[in-house]
Amino acid sequence: MLSAIMEDYLKAIYSLQNETDGRVRTSVLAEYIDVEQSTVTSMMKKLSERDFVQYEPYKGVELTDTGVPIALEIIRHHRLLERYLTDHLEYDWAEVHDEADRLEHHISSKFADRIAEQLGQPAVDPHGDPIPTADLDVSGAKDGERLADHQVGDSVQIVRVPDTDPDLLRYLSKHGIHPGTVVDVVEIAPFGMVTLDPDNGDGPVALPEEVARSISTQSLTQSSH
Amino acid sequence: MLSAIMEDYLKAIYSLQNETDGRVRTSVLAEYIDVEQSTVTSMMKKLSERDFVQYEPYKGVELTDTGVPIALEIIRHHRLLERYLTDHLEYDWAEVHDEADRLEHHISSKFADRIAEQLGQPAVDPHGDPIPTADLDVSGAKDGERLADHQVGDSVQIVRVPDTDPDLLRYLSKHGIHPGTVVDVVEIAPFGMVTLDPDNGDGPVALPEEVARSISTQSLTQSSH
DNA sequence: GAAAAGAATTAGACATGGCTAAATTTATAA
DNA sequence: TTATAAATTTAGCCATGTCTAATTCTTTTC
Known part of the structure; x- marks a missing residue:
């Protein structure tokens, strides 16, 4: 359906969108994912052709209503995996990120739901980041003061x-x-x-x-x- | 280091080698992996260049001493995952194969060792297939009568x-x-x-x-x- | 408001892992 | 043993995701 790499782009756009509020610029995305800007441009064309993002050349990009749930699903996978690795497999919280970053693209929703169940439907991951629910609700994710x-x-x-x-x-x-x-x-x-x-x-x-x-x-x- | 696809080829060669005893033919491998023969040929060139297989055009292929442990590691991952999915995540044994087939390429050795520990170092997977140990020993894998x-x-x-x-x-x-x-x-x-x-x-x-x-x-x- | 600076896109190349069709080698059979 | 069949490889093409270099917008700045 969607490659792991495309999923990474959607996840990145989601995160940057929430930080900067508004369209995400090519340069920012390139820096975040660590590829050249031209690579981002061509990927944006592909993603907008498939209606996962709304892309306007020279103006930036944002997720469509099709793209958002995909990003949220990946984020859910990531954070559940982090929680699982620390709580059930005795990982240190400093080492969970990389493992979760790979696995998030390859576990099924069923797998995610099962580990969520085992963990007692946790609300946050080991770093305090909120875990979207199975129906991709993130209403508890207010990000206040620093x-x-x-x-x-x-x-x-x-x-x-x-x-x-x-x-x-x-x-x-x-x-x-x-x-x-x-x-x-x-x-x-x-x-x-x-x-x-x-x-x-x-x-x-x-x-x-x-x-x-x-x-x-x-x-x-x-x-x- | 090695792509998931290359790992699949090594795993396939290992299995076929154990079934047929001797060099694995291009056609057999193509059928097993479900690609065209020409695709197998070009992959064999790449794998033999990197010394994972010993490939002789028109004669077939076999794993080298470099290739065998890689295949065994993937098989270990696969079977541990199957055991884990059935025992800890309540999967049915009919549905574990596909999930394990994807994840086997993406979990770290550490992840594999941790779930092995959780499971009490199981000797076989839910289908009775022997699980290689952490040091890739498969001596218990005698395959007798049918x-x-x-x-x-x-x-x-x-x-x-x-x-x-x-x-x-x-x-x-x-x-x-x-x-x-x-x-x-x-x-x-x-x-x-x-x-x-x-x-x-x-x-x-x-x-x-x-x-x-x-x-x-x-x-x-x-x-x- | 024109020129310079900065951002973004286009053009063209490369590696990976596929495919089809043609050529070649090996095996089988008359 | 020679012709035919079967298996295998080679040649050339395609899609994905990346890069560098060149070009084209946009934004600053004077």
Whole structure:
């Protein structure tokens, strides 16, 4: 029906669309998937011919109503697999991404539904990313504030961390930071460094501001902006 | 490293080599994989260039010492997945083959080892086919007598059934025949029909001789030949 | 608002894994 | 043993997904 590569493009467009709100530009997609822009252009032609995307030359691309559920299905597969690998097969959360990225294209919906059942229909994956339901509902996926948005003194709960950088994940894990961890923001240095104090007694953790911007949080005190 | 398609060729050569003992002919491989002979020829050139097979034009092909472990690894993946799908994800044994046939190329060795651990290092898959160990040992894989070799009156235990025909598997399952089932051979009709009486009280089951030849057995009485 | 810079597309090439049709080698039979 | 049949390989084409280089839009900037 659809090649694994085409599925990857649809998944990428979906993610970028949700980040940037609106049409996704060729250059952004090329960077994200790590191919040349010309490769993206020719793929967009194929995908729009088959009505998975609405593509306007020089203007960018967005998913059609046909494309969205396909992207969501792949994302569901990916996140269920990540959950399964950590919970049932004793994988470390830093190593699940690559395995899931391959398998997501090859498991059947039945396989996905069965592991969802085994896991008790989990709502999020090990990095805190919401798992679309079997009927591809993602209404619970509000993506609010970021760690970088807070002030010194705020107490916040970690909600999501990015899943693609194993080194970062190992670092966070070593310092006891996971979705659910409550941390105090103890310092925000002017040169772009945020220091946290997790409530697990492991001592303070410093993060570059760029990383702090990629971590989603939930305020526990009122001073967030 | 090696494409899923190339892996399929190596797996096919391994299986055919074990059935026919010796070089595998182009035509046989083409039939097995379901491509044209010319396609096989060109693939054999590529595989022999990379030293996975020893290929002699017009004479056939066989796996090299480099090719064998790759084939065994894929077979290990396939059979572990089949076992996993039936035992842990409630698949019917008639539907595991296709899912395993896709996934076998995409799971890592780590994934395979983890599910093997979960399953308690099983020796055979749901159809009775032996699962190579993690160090690719298949010494337990003696393939002895077939159901078609027996005489009326023999009592035999089913050891392996072919895994590729879902209809046959559903039929056997419906009549309570699995690896391990003990059956009496009650009739061998001259027009090629074998009738069995399983020890589960479900009444007699008739099988075409061709099917009976594809089922491996273990004698419980002495009259087999 | 014209020129320069930046983005995006087109043109043309390559590798993979298929196919059909033609040529060649091997096997079989008269 | 020679002609015919069968099996196999070669030649040449196609689709997919990628690349580089050249061209054509768009957007800035002066």
